[in-house]
Amino acid sequence: MKKCVEEQGWIVEDISGGIHIKYRPEQQVEAAAAIRECSKQxxxxxxxETVPPPSDRQVRDYYQALVNARECLEARGFDLSDPPTLDSYLEKGIGSWDPYGEVLTVTGMGPSEFDTLTRKCPQPQLYR
Known part of the structure; x- marks a missing residue:
């Protein structure tokens, strides 16, 4: 993935559990498109070609990774709502609960601050 994104002209750093792409705020849409394309590759x-739906195991692992990420975010001072139960999350679907989205909604944090935060608390990836 890193090589693919670099080949598209982006500066990429390795971070724990993934990569970090350096971009200016006005480049966010283009950076997201590069990530999507390289993820598909x-x-x-x-x-x-479209991405197949995740397996039950992938969704369960992703949920647990979000719960762990929530703990990391709370350790950095964010007061977040309790996670739903696994059964509730599975019933409502992916995207029904996201601690990172909650941080962005509550704080109005900008891209630079969010990048710094995700270096400390990397966002889980559904497809690895």
Whole structure:
């Protein structure tokens, strides 16, 4: 993934559990597009091919990673709501609970601050 993003002209750093792309706020859309395309390639998908739905195991692992990330965020002073139960999360679906989204909503944090935060508390990845 790192090599793919670098080949598209982005500066990429390794961080625990993933990569960090350096970009200016006005480049956020382009950076996200590069990540999406490289994520698809890392999954072995051809251009235009859609990502298959995650397996039950992937969703469960992702939920647990979000719970762990929430603990990291709280350790840095963010007061977050309690996570839903696993059953509730599975029923409502991916995206129904996101501690990072909660941080952004509550704080109005900008991209630079959010980048700094995700270096300390890396965002989990559904597809690895």
């Amino acid at each position: 890392s999954l072995g998908l051809a251009p235009g």
